[in-house]
Amino acid sequence: MPEYAIETEGLTKVFRNRWSGRELRAVDDISIRVPRGTTFGLLGPNGAGKTTFVKMLLSCAHPTSGRARVFGRDSQEAEARRPIGYLPENHRFPTYMTGWGMLDFYGALSGMDSASRRKRIPELLNLVGLDEGAHHLRLGKYSKGMLQRVGLAQALIHSPRLLVLDEPSDGVDPVGRKHIRDVLQALEQQGVTIFLNSHLLAEVELFCREVVIIQKGKMALAGTVEELTSGSGYKVEALAVPEQLATELKAKARGFTVVDGTAHLLFANREDANQAVDLLRANHCELEALARTKSTLEDVFMKTVATAVEGPAK
Amino acid sequence: MSPLLWNATLAIIKDTFREAFARRIFWGFFGCCTALLLFLLFIMRVDVVAGALATVSIFGNTLPSSNVQNLVQQTQSVIAGILYYAGMALAVFASAGLVSSVFEPGRIELLLSKPVSRAHLLLGRYAGNVLVVSANILYLVGGSWIIFGVKTGVWGLGFLLSSLCTIFIFSVLLAVIVLIGVLLDSSAVAIMVTFAIMIITPILAQKATLERLLSSEWSRDILRLLYYALPKIWEVRGIVQNLIMNKPVESWMPIWSTAIFGAVILAIGIWRFQKRTY
Numbered sequence: 310m311p312e313y314a315i316e317t318e319g320l321t322k323v324f325r326n327r328w329s330g331r332e333l334r335a336v337d338d339i340s341i342r343v344p345r346g347t348t349f350g351l352l353g354p355n356g357a358g359k360t361t362f363v364k365m366l367l368s369c370a371h372p373t374s375g376r377a378r379v380f381g382r383d384s385q386e387a388e389a390r391r392p393i394g395y396l397p398e399n400h401r402f403p404t405y406m407t408g409w410g411m412l413d414f415y416g417a418l419s420g421m422d423s424a425s426r427r428k429r430i431p432e433l434l435n436l437v438g439l440d441e442g443a444h445h446l447r448l449g450k451y452s453k454g455m456l457q458r459v460g461l462a463q464a465l466i467h468s469p470r471l472l473v474l475d476e477p478s479d480g481v482d483p484v485g486r487k488h489i490r491d492v493l494q495a496l497e498q499q500g501v502t503i504f505l506n507s508h509l510l511a512e513v514e515l516f517c518r519e520v521v522i523i524q525k526g527k528m529a530l531a532g533t534v535e536e537l538t539s540g541s542g543y544k545v546e547a548l549a550v551p552e553q554l555a556t557e558l559k560a561k562a563r564g565f566t567v568v569d570g571t572a573h574l575l576f577a578n579r580e581d582a583n584q585a586v587d588l589l590r591a592n593h594c595e596l597e598a599l600a601r602t603k604s605t606l607e608d609v610f611m612k613t614v615a616t617a618v619e620g621p622a623k
Numbered sequence: 624m625s626p627l628l629w630n631a632t633l634a635i636i637k638d639t640f641r642e643a644f645a646r647r648i649f650w651g652f653f654g655c656c657t658a659l660l661l662f663l664l665f666i667m668r669v670d671v672v673a674g675a676l677a678t679v680s681i682f683g684n685t686l687p688s689s690n691v692q693n694l695v696q697q698t699q700s701v702i703a704g705i706l707y708y709a710g711m712a713l714a715v716f717a718s719a720g721l722v723s724s725v726f727e728p729g730r731i732e733l734l735l736s737k738p739v740s741r742a743h744l745l746l747g748r749y750a751g752n753v754l755v756v757s758a759n760i761l762y763l764v765g766g767s768w769i770i771f772g773v774k775t776g777v778w779g780l781g782f783l784l785s786s787l788c789t790i791f792i793f794s795v796l797l798a799v800i801v802l803i804g805v806l807l808d809s810s811a812v813a814i815m816v817t818f819a820i821m822i823i824t825p826i827l828a829q830k831a832t833l834e835r836l837l838s839s840e841w842s843r844d845i846l847r848l849l850y851y852a853l854p855k856i857w858e859v860r861g862i863v864q865n866l867i868m869n870k871p872v873e874s875w876m877p878i879w880s881t882a883i884f885g886a887v888i889l890a891i892g893i894w895r896f897q898k899r900t901y
Contacts, residue, residue: 322900367736370900391738401729403638405645417634418737420627463733473736 311381314471314502315343315366319375322361322526335361337526338375343504343519345380345470348497350517350534351506352606354614358526359506360398363473366504367395379471391420394469396460398476398506404449408439408459411448412466419467426466433462438488453480461489471502478512490516514538514606522613530613540604543582545574546597547589554592558585571597631739632747639721639751648717649755655713656763659702663770695777700867702767703785706760707792707860708821714756714793715800715817719810721752722800726808731901741897749801749889756797757790764789781866788863791878795854795885796820802892805899821856823849828857854881 322336336358343349353359364370366377368385382389402411409430416426434444437458448456457480464472477493478486493503493516507513513520514534522530530537542563550558550572559565562585564575576582582599589596624632643649725731725748734744764786772778796817803813827833827850837843855877865872 324900364732364901367732369732369735371898387738387740389738390736393736395733395736397729397732397736399729400733401727402733403642403730405642410641414634414638415733415737417630418734418739420631420738422626422630 311378312344313342313378314345314347314380315341315349315504316378316381317341317362317366317375320362320365320372320377321374322358322365322370323373334526336365336372336523339521339523339526339528340375341521341528341531343502345502346497346500347519348493348503348517349505350513350520351504351523352510352513352520352610353523353529357523359523360475361526362523363475363504363506366473367393391467392470393473394464394467394471395473396457396464396475396477398479400456400460402448402456402460402463404447406448407445408434408448408451408462409444411459412463415463416466421467429466429468433465434459436465436492437462438485454482454485457481458485458489461492465496469501471504472496473504473506475506476508477505478507478509486512510605510607510610520606522610524614529616530609534606537609538604538606540609542602542604543576543579544598544600544602545576545582545585545589546599547572547574547594548597550589550594551592554588554594558588561585575602628739628743631737632743632750635744635747636751636754639748640755642721642724643717643755646717646720648721649759651717652713652756652759653762656759656766659763660766660770663702663767691775692777692779695771695775696779696781696868699767699771699779699782699785700864703764703782703789703863703867704860706763706786707789707863710760710763711789711793711796712818712821715796715821716814718752718756718797719800719804719813719817721755722748722797722804723808723810723813726804726901728901735901742893745801745805745893745896749797752797753790753794756793760786760789760793779867779869781869784866785863788859788866788878792854792856792859792881795881795888798885798889798892802888802895805892805896820853824853824855825857827853828855851880852884854884856881 318340320336320339321334324333324335325331339362351359351362361370365372366379366384367390371385377384379389380392384390406414412430412433413426416429417423421429431444439455439458439462443451443455443459448459451459457477461474461477464474472493474493478489481489490512497503503516505513505517517534519533520531520537521528548571550567555565555567555572558572558574561576561581562574563577564573566573574585576585586596586599640649725734725744735741764783768778768782771782799817799820800810800813803809803816807813827846830846830850833846834843837846858877859881862872862875862877864870
């Protein structure tokens with residue numbers, strides 16, 4: 310059994326305009342390895358090349374150069390797609406199908422025989438929380454949330470070893486989102502590799518172990534969520550900070566804001582935070598809060614994207 | 624073909640039928656065919672005297688029984704002609720949407736993500752589409768053949784065979800629709816190109832006359848090239864008539880040259896589909 314669910318080497322996709330000859334490097338030399346059984350997040354702003362990357366994994370798009378492997382097989386081979394379950398972002402399931410019919414159709418295309426499909430479909434529809442009435446309702450009558458659920462069931466129909474999900478909780482209410490997260494967590498425990506492409510950074514932070522951030526087709530940052538969010542700081546909140554002291558503290562702090570008379574200060578290290586507390590106490594300011602802070606994935610993402618746009622700070 | 628691949632093929636064909644039902648395409652055809660069959664059933668009156676066929680009345684014309692076979696064959700020829708042109712035009716119009724719907728963004732990605740080759744997906748859809756139209760053609764031709772047979776005792780197989788020629792020409796035109804669908808994702812352009820072929824080829828069939836009218840050798844060469852490259856819709860219609868009238872078919876060239884055209888166009892369509900990025 311191969312060690313990695315997904316392996317890409319210098320994966321590149323260039324779109325060329327036939328008439329003007331102009332080129333767009335949608336994905337530029339991306340090499341990643343997704344270990345089996347992990348939860349992996351692919352992040353990036355709109356137009357970063359995430360969807361093109363995913364499409365190359367599924368052979369919807371052919372790489373201009375480089376290669377992608379899924380469980381050791383070249384992604385362009387039809388057999389490489391057998392262990393993959395996929396939920397596209399802007400899916401357009403045929404509206405004339407019922408929930409049951411749609412799962413039956415995609416199950417057959419995934420290589421399942423009819424007996425296995427008949428057994429698996431009700432299990433899945435119940436797993437994603439679609440009641441009996443919805444089973445035989447045409448998809449045209451489904452709400453966005455219901456379509457997303459049946460779409461997830463479709464991706465799971467053949468018990469895939471790799472699940473590629475593009476914005477899985479798009480249009481789903483918070484309760485449904487939690488439900489989907491629970492389903493995915495259960496799958497993770499069963500050893501299914503989950504590759505998540507999502508704009509919801511909090512969701513990715515909560516769910517994924519590893520992430521890659523891509524920007525303008527290039528890999529901007531990669532690592533485990535724990536590593537990437539380990540950058541810490543210290544938050545100090547104080548009341549009635551005199552103007553002179555505020556100016557002095559502003560120079561030392563990484564962040565300084567005043568909201569409703571409360572100064573919110575952010576320091577990069579413990580020494581600076583301690584010095585600030587000494588100064589505030591010496592000026593008889595009352596401390597409201599003192600806490601250690603942790604970067605969120607959103608902080609990391611915003612910083613990475615900003616750096617990629619402006620270039621690295623000198 | 625492995626059982627799993629066979630399962631997938633059946634699923635694609637079944638899906639094409641389901642979409643044809645949902646778009647009312649199948650039922651539209653079925654309704655038209657049924658109306659025509661009912662019309663035939665009621666316009667044809669047969670009088671039997673002392674156990675033998677005395678007279679037959681079609682469209683109000685009463686004929687002695689000796690002319691019945693000729694009359695039935697002529698009526699069948701008219702039906703086959705209507706089916707061949709008007710039915711074909713309707714089938715092309717309806718099928719273009721069935722082909723292009725597969726290439727819709729959000730649907731094609733999911734189909735391509737399954738462990739089925741692109742060629743298989745396209746051929747499955749193609750076969751499904753041919754079967755949807757074939758079912759209706761066979762229903763109409765088979766139904767009217769039975770009506771004629773029961774009422775007049777004329778059971779010539781030529782009329783049944785003619786339906787296979789009609790299905791064959793439709794499958795060639797469907798290959799054009801598939802190719803345009805793959806290249807341009809446009810059902811409108813696919814319909815226009817297919818109709819253009821249906822209009823141009825009967826003109827090209829008058830090759831001998833046209834050659835005399837053209838002044839330069841190069842223009843005659845272009846005419847010949849177009850004639851031999853494009854399907855022989857007009858000539859195949861002639862074969863259909865000969866089959867119905869029990870006349871010998873002089874040349875099968877229109878059939879095999881049209882088959883080559885269809886196979887080449889379909890192969891190009893599959894090749895482009897395999898190369899395309901979605």
